[in-house]
Amino acid sequence: DTEVTQTPKHLVMGMTNKKSLKCEQHMGHRAMYWYKQKAKKPPELMFVYSYEKLSINESVPSRFSPECPNSSLLNLHLHALQPEDSALYLCASSPGLAGGYEQYFGPGTRLTVT
C-alpha cells in the first residue's frame, strides 16, 4: 500500500475561519511533508517532519500551523488566511529524509479562501 490520503478534498473558508487539513499514511514512513501548489506551478515546500518533530519550516506565515500527533498523521491548521493562500495543498511522506528516498504524494486538498 503506497497510499497517502488527504481530507477534505475541497475546502472553502472565509478569512476569519479556522479549519484544518488532515493527512494520513500507513506505510510506516517517518518523514512527512506539506507543500503548496499554485496553478501551473511546481509544488513549494512548506514544512518537513521527521520522527514527529518539525525539521524544516520554509519561512511559512504563522497563519499556517502544522501538527504531527503521531507517525501516521499530519495536520495543517489554518487561521486568518488570505485570498492569495488559495491553492492545492499536498501532503507527502517518505521512509526517511535521506536523499535516495522517494516521496509519495496524496491527492491534495483544493483550498479556496473567500
Added chain:
Amino acid sequence: GNSVTQMEGPVTLSEEAFLTINCTYTATGYPSLFWYVQYPGEGLQLLLKATKADDKGSNKGFEATYRKETTSFHLEKGSVQVSDSAVYFCALRPSGNTGKLIFGQGTTLQVKP
C-alpha cells in the same frame, strides 16, 4: 545551489509519437533524480527514479537515464497515448538528510488522437 531546468511546454504530440522531455540539473554532491506526473485535478505520482550516475529508471513505458557528465535526466517514451496527457515534473533530492525535493517548472504534455 541546487536547481532543475525543464523544457518549456506545452508539448503537443499525436498518439503513438515519440516523446522526449528534457531535464537538466545543477547540484553539489550526488543527488537522486525523479520524474513525477500530475494528471488534471490530482496529486503527484512518482513515475520513475534514479539514485546514481548511469542508472536507468523505467515505468509504464517511460524511461530516463541519470547522466552525470551532461547533468541530465531526460524523460522518453517510445509511443505516447492520449492517457499520457498530464504535467511532468523533473525533481532532484540533494544528497544528505535535508528531505528537500527540488522541482523543475513542469512540462505540460498534450497527446491528440
